Amino acid sequence: MATKRKKAQKAKDFVKPKLKVGKTAAKPDNHTDTSFTAKTISLPNQSIAKKSKSGVSEEQKQEIDLSHHLSLTKHHASATRKEVLIYIDQHLPSNPSLYKQIFTSIIPLILDQSASVRTTLVALFNKCANMQPGILELHIRSIALFIHSAMTHLHPEIRNSSTKFLNVLVEHAPQSLSKSFFVKTMRSYFTLMSWTLTDDKKSVSLAITTSAAIGGSVKKARIGHLAVLKAFLQASLFPQLSDSAESEINPAIVVSVHPQSYKYLIPAATSQAFAPLKLFANELPNNSKDIDDGKFHISDLDTITAEDLDTRRKVFVDVFQKPVVKNLNSLVKEGGEVGREANSCMTIIDNLEQELKKVAEDE
Amino acid sequence: MDESVFYIAEGDPNDKHSQESFALATSIHNSQQHASFRQADAPKNGAILSGSGQGERLIVAAPNKALLNVYSWGKESPDQRIPLPEALTCLALVEHPNTRLFSEFHRNSEFKLPSYRVPWLLAGGSKSGKIYVWELSSGSLLCVKEAHYQNVTVVKFSKCGTFLVAGSDDARCTVWKTLDLIAVFDGDNDESSRNFKPYLAITDNTLAVTDLVLNEPGVINDLKLYTVSRDNTLRIYDIITKQLLTTFILSEAIESVVADPAGRAVYVGLSNGLIRTIPLYNINPNTSVLESIGGNQKIITVESDPNLKFTFLHHQQRISADANKTSILHKNLNNKKNDTENANKPIHVTKLAISLDGTNLISGDSLGRVYVSDIVTRQVVKTFTPCNSPISQIQVSSAPFEALNVSSNSKVDKKHRLIPQLKRVLTGRDATEHQLNLEIPSESRDESDENFAVWLSRKTQEDLEFKNLSGVNSSVKKVANITSDSESKKELEDKLAKLSSAYTQLRSKHEELLKEHSKVLNNKA
Structure with a gap:
């Protein structure tokens, strides 16, 4: 008897289980259930409000905050992008060396799909230009590039x-x-x-x-x-006749040995004054014939x-x-x-x- | 044309064979990297590039070794290692005044640059305070001068080659006439020729002179020297009159200096990571007179700048540097103590340079970072690949696009690339033994598209230049005779009559008016 039962059990090991179409396969014996349920999922990288670390100085904290927000300018949700722009607008730093980072992240948003983001961006550009005179001139190459691209956008x-x-x-x-x-x-x-x-x-x-x-x-x-x-x-x-920036020199009242001398001073608001001369631009030669x-x-x-x-x-x-x-x-x-x-x-x-x-x- | 920035670092002292050190030449205006040099590290001011482009060289004094490494542009590893009598701490190069003029005139027009070209003199300062001068085309050592009591920190030639200026840790600064330094062949008796005095010895500073620059004037009478020192001062000297013009006192020790190409401002790098602009001209807000700042031995204290109008801040930031540096591997290798030590050390701005048009400032700091920043808005425009140790030299040079990109077919074989071994003993006084080999460059004019008329006109020009004894170049232009047919003659006569009548009318009118005028004046009186 015992041998018969053993035989039957052994045979069972080698029987191929029949799979039926449309029915889920039976779980194996050693299966462990790993599924779980959660009410919320938090992605701290993508949230606007970020807990600041303790033990860093106020200035550094601000800087970390800013770089975190700048990374969010590429966020998939247009509402977040807009919120981020508003945040940057309200927290523009006084330190001029941070503006390069800001501009490299916000300039591509000229081509943003969402209209509200673009209108916020216009306001942000205006504010930057007022806070740091000359900043738009400095980045005019990339800004103009994106504007021209926007003007001819599909x-x-x-x-x-x-x-x-x-x-x-x-x-x-x-x-x-x-x-x-x-x-x-x-x-x-x-x-x-x-x-x-x-x-x-x-x-x-x-x-x-x-x-x-x-x-x-x-x-x-x-x-x-x-x-x-x-x-x-x-x-x-x-x-x-008159430049917009008030820091610009007023030629009418300057007294100097030669009336044009003031033109040789380092300009107060025009950055990269020689860039339009294209001294250092490597351009393709023109093949068309000159008439x-x-x-x-x-x-x-x-x-x-x-x-x-x-x-x-x-x-x-x-x-x-x-x-x-x-x-x-x-x-x-x-x-x-x-x-x-x-x-x-x-x-x-x-x-x-x-x-x-x-x-x-x-x- | 493109502008190339060369930078090199001091090298990590733990890295004995300088395997991890590199020097780079990168464009300011685009993202192109022009050249890179491996195993290159130098003490501050101890590397010098003769220019950018094919055929130029980089000469590097190995730190704490009596060795000079010579690289060619376009080749990564050193071409030559030249043993020296003593370890050098700083280097300077100068072009021969005649060949410099020659190459400037002919760079683009008639002659090609010779494929083998070396600057005229190489000067080096050593830890013991000696100044060495070699002639590069022969390799002979022309001068060893005990100029300073301590380590020479910087040597520089004026652009015209007339003066050599050296600054040192012994707080002195000496100006030498180049002709005195290389006068080995003239002197009959040893004593007088060897024991010449410096043209000018400046002893105003109380601490080490860290850097100096000379401006590049058109006439030598305008030659000015800007020196900076750890005693917080920037001093401006007029070299020809040997006068101290202005002293600026800053709040921190000064590590580096560069002057605007038009002499409108000076930029100094401080030991707390700030770069300060010191304007040399301003418009007086009360009288609105454009006036120069300083002069007449004035002492000016540079005020602190709360509005950040004259300050570049970007070297003070530590976060971006840590992001670059602290890869996980790095953290594991260095123990934590080292890291915190680094974090507490103040950041020095170790080197400064300025672009050709004076709109971009290039700065390197003690963490190995190099930035290009716009002078007007004080913004960072470009960030270069950082080095692992303090930046020791930054040079800016411009060259055409074609020259910067080394093509493989134009490479010169090694034998014709090397510079002669630098001698370790002073050269003999026999001038007849002084022989030089120089390449005379070929004319770059394209002969094919030249016709006979062009050739003829050129020959007449040459003839004129040959015969011309005065300084004025003039040629008489012959105007073809007008065939004097009666018609044109009559026309001309008519014209003449018309003009003369108009003139007499005008004349009488003028006299009339003048009378009236004097009458009015008389009446008033």
């Missing part, structure tokens, strides 16, 4: 808010912006407004198809675009350094004026708010024409 909402950032630059760093990025900004404007530089069929049809995709919100945004365009043209095509008729052409646009006022005026007159005037005229005909803004842009261009005429007469 997402219409990002395009719409792009000129708000441009407006910050026009207000706080007009000189550096127009010296280094006049041509690029003008070109981006053409894409933004879906205007064309040339009249050939291909580009016109492209512009029409893109303008067909323009919805109601985009039409409204054009008012803002035109207002900024007006400010931008005013800043870059006319001499700037030497004393005018700029569209093919030249990539290589022009519009550092001085005269070049900017010449580039504008030679290349941009005709298509800009044409498109503005059609906007004026539309009437309404857009028409009014377009009209005020036109007055700027008229002013320029008159001034150029006067210069020509004087000569």
